[in-house]
Amino acid sequence: MITLTYAQRENIGFQYVLDAIHPCSPYGEERVRELTPFTPEQKPELERQLINLQKAARRQAVELERPAEVCCHEEAASGAEKISRPVSWQKALDQMLLVFMTVKNVRAAAKKCLEAPLNEIELFELKRFLLKCEEMYPLFQQVQQALDFQGIWLESTTEALDILDPEHNRVASFYIADSSSPKLRALRKEKRELEEQIRRASGSEREELQARRTLAAAEEEHEEMVIRGRLTQALRPYVPAMLHNMEAIADLDLTMEKARLAQKYGGVMPVFTESRLEMTDMVNPQVADLAESRGKSFTPVSVVLEAGATVITGANMGGKSVALKTIALNVLLVHCGFFPFAGQAACPLFDSMHILSEDLESIDRGLSSFGGEMVRFNQVVRQLDQGFAFVLLDEFARGTNPDEGAAIVQAVTEYLNGRRVMAVLATHYDNVAPKASAHYQVIGLKDL
Numbered sequence: 001m002i003t004l005t006y007a008q009r010e011n012i013g014f015q016y017v018l019d020a021i022h023p024c025s026p027y028g029e030e031r032v033r034e035l036t037p038f039t040p041e042q043k044p045e046l047e048r049q050l051i052n053l054q055k056a057a058r059r060q061a062v063e064l065e066r067p068a069e070v071c072c073h074e075e076a077a078s079g080a081e082k083i084s085r086p087v088s089w090q091k092a093l094d095q096m097l098l099v100f101m102t103v104k105n106v107r108a109a110a111k112k113c114l115e116a117p118l119n120e121i122e123l124f125e126l127k128r129f130l131l132k133c134e135e136m137y138p139l140f141q142q143v144q145q146a147l148d149f150q151g152i153w154l155e156s157t158t159e160a161l162d163i164l165d166p167e168h169n170r171v172a173s174f175y176i177a178d179s180s181s182p183k184l185r186a187l188r189k190e191k192r193e194l195e196e197q198i199r200r201a202s203g204s205e206r207e208e209l210q211a212r213r214t215l216a217a218a219e220e221e222h223e224e225m226v227i228r229g230r231l232t233q234a235l236r237p238y239v240p241a242m243l244h245n246m247e248a249i250a251d252l253d254l255t256m257e258k259a260r261l262a263q264k265y266g267g268v269m270p271v272f273t274e275s276r277l278e279m280t281d282m283v284n285p286q287v288a289d290l291a292e293s294r295g296k297s298f299t300p301v302s303v304v305l306e307a308g309a310t311v312i313t314g315a316n317m318g319g320k321s322v323a324l325k326t327i328a329l330n331v332l333l334v335h336c337g338f339f340p341f342a343g344q345a346a347c348p349l350f351d352s353m354h355i356l357s358e359d360l361e362s363i364d365r366g367l368s369s370f371g372g373e374m375v376r377f378n379q380v381v382r383q384l385d386q387g388f389a390f391v392l393l394d395e396f397a398r399g400t401n402p403d404e405g406a407a408i409v410q411a412v413t414e415y416l417n418g419r420r421v422m423a424v425l426a427t428h429y430d431n432v433a434p435k436a437s438a439h440y441q442v443i444g445l446k447d448l
Contacts, residue, residue, distance in 0.1 A: 002037035002335055002353040011357065012328040013286035017338070020264075020285070021257045025100035027107075027246050028253030037335035040349040040387075043272070049255070049337040052149045054269045056259035057339070059089070059147055089146030093256070096139040100253055103132050110242045117229040123164060124174035126235065126242070130161040131172055133245050140252075152251050160238035163231060180227045187220040258338055267339025271346040275388070277305040277331070277422060281343035284326040300343075301326045305424065307388075308437035309417040312426045319442045320426035324394050327424060328355060331390060350422070351387025354380045357394040370399030377412070384419050391416065391423040402429070410435050 009015045023029050038046040106129045109122040118126070133154065140154045164174065178185040194213040201209055261267065265285050281300035288298035301323050303310075312320050330340035334347050356376055373396065380391060396412060397405040406429040413435040416423040425432070433439040 001039055002332070002350065004332070004353065004355065008355050009332075012325040012332070012355065013284045014329055014332050016286035017261070017329070017333070020261060021254075023100075023250075023253045023257055024097045025103050025249050025253045026105035027103070027250035028100070028257065030105065030107075031250040031254050035336055037332065037353070038337065038349070040351060043349055046335075046337055046349075047272075048150050049251075050269060050339075052147075052152065052251075052255050053258050053262070053337070053339060055147050055149065056255050057262045057267065060259050060263055089143050092139045092142035096136050096143065097253070097256070099132055099136050099139070100249060103129065103249065105246075107243070107246055110239050110246075113232055113235050113239050117225065117232045118235075119228065120174060120176070120224075123228065123231060127161065127164040127174050128172050129242065130157050130164065131170060133157050133242075134161060134170075136249075143252075149252070149255070152248050152255075154248050155241035155244050157238055157241050157245065160235055160242070163234045163238075176224050176227055181223060184220065184223045184227065187216055187223060191216045191220060262339040262341075265341040266343075268342050268345050270334045270340055273346050273348050275307045275348055275422070276346065277303070277348060278346045279303060279327070279330055279340060279342045279344065282326050282330050283341040284322065284329055285341065287322055287326070302343075303327060303440065304438075305422055306437060307420065307422055309413045309421075309423040309425060309435070310438040310440065311413060311433050311436040312424065312440045312442065313428065313433060314442035320428070321394050323440075323442060324392055324424060324426045328353075328392050348388065348422070350390040352383060353390045353392075354383075355392045355394070356380065356396060370397065373397065373399065384421055389421045391421055393423070393425045393427075395427060396425060398428075405429060406431065 004014075006015065009018075018032060018035070021032055023032060104125060106122075106125045109118060109125050112118060112122065113126070134157070137154055137156065143149075144153070161170075162168070165171075167177075176184070178188055191213060194209055194216060198206055198209045198213065258267075265283055265288075280302040282302065283298060283300055291298045299319070303323075305327075312323055314320050330342060330345065331347060331350070332353065333340045334345065335349065335353075339345075340347070356373060377393075377396075380389075383389065393412070397408040399405075400408070409425065409427050409429050409432050413423075413425055413432055416425075417435065417437055425436070
């Protein structure tokens, strides 16, 4: 399983990508917060998400190329008369995303419904959610007709809404009506009559009436609790549909945001391989945006990797670390259901991913940065038998003297080259490349 720390995700630019995503719904935001890379065993679900992303990205690209007026009307066959078209899928999507913005996260209330009676506020929140589902349903049908998403659909929850809105007012408010039970109607009538008598009474008579009202109010509250329990029980069969719709909202919301991001940075549909990684013209948005803000441009990175160890060499400040981060970012994007930012992309699914960099190793255990690297590498070695691993080492062992560092990196390269692993080592040490299965050299400051 791929587990990277926040510092590692930030270092390679993955957190920058996540921060650029702005889902409209709280369920989409929740999905981003809980985002975890897919494992090889989860490949079917990953492929489903990527296929949906491809459909969304393609349709968005088509819409961007069409003249604005084409989406609004067509010329009638007979001449100048305009014929109104049905609302386009893009317009329906925009309306649905606006509804997403007004949806509240009621997952906790829905789950509580399975176990305990809901209070009046929770029933109100569920009713409001069900009203939003009813509003979204026809819009989603139009979007689905155009995009044909796999595994994304909205369940009809009209019957659940009718339980909370038996009079079909479809108003975003909730009140236990007098008609909910004869006993409640009688208690509320008695309470109103007592309140009227209290206004006219005085002295001991007033105190007696207030005591009777307090008793009636307590009985009313108890009866309301009974009714809420009955409503909760009636809603329980529909909780799975509500929870499903929450996931569908999150899925659609995040898919459209991923498509927007792919349009912005040039994402591409990846192809899955067994053990070969090939990506051309990769971009790292964090570095590219920073370079652009300084009036410069990002140089795309292309690479072909096979199982074993690949070494990237070159002078300091030559771009080795940026190349390594760009590779790591785009591999991680694929595993998280994003399009990699590249011209073409073919990638295997890894069981684990490890990034070792002196800058990211903790020294809070009393170790030097070099010592931290050695401890961390030892931990990685212990996990290499648990599947196909992707290992990236950025200037490994630079915290010790050059002779010792070069010897260590040579030995590590030779060791990794004999394991079931795809490893990339960026180093400025000499005589490392002969130990590797492949070698890249960055141009850096040459000829300037």
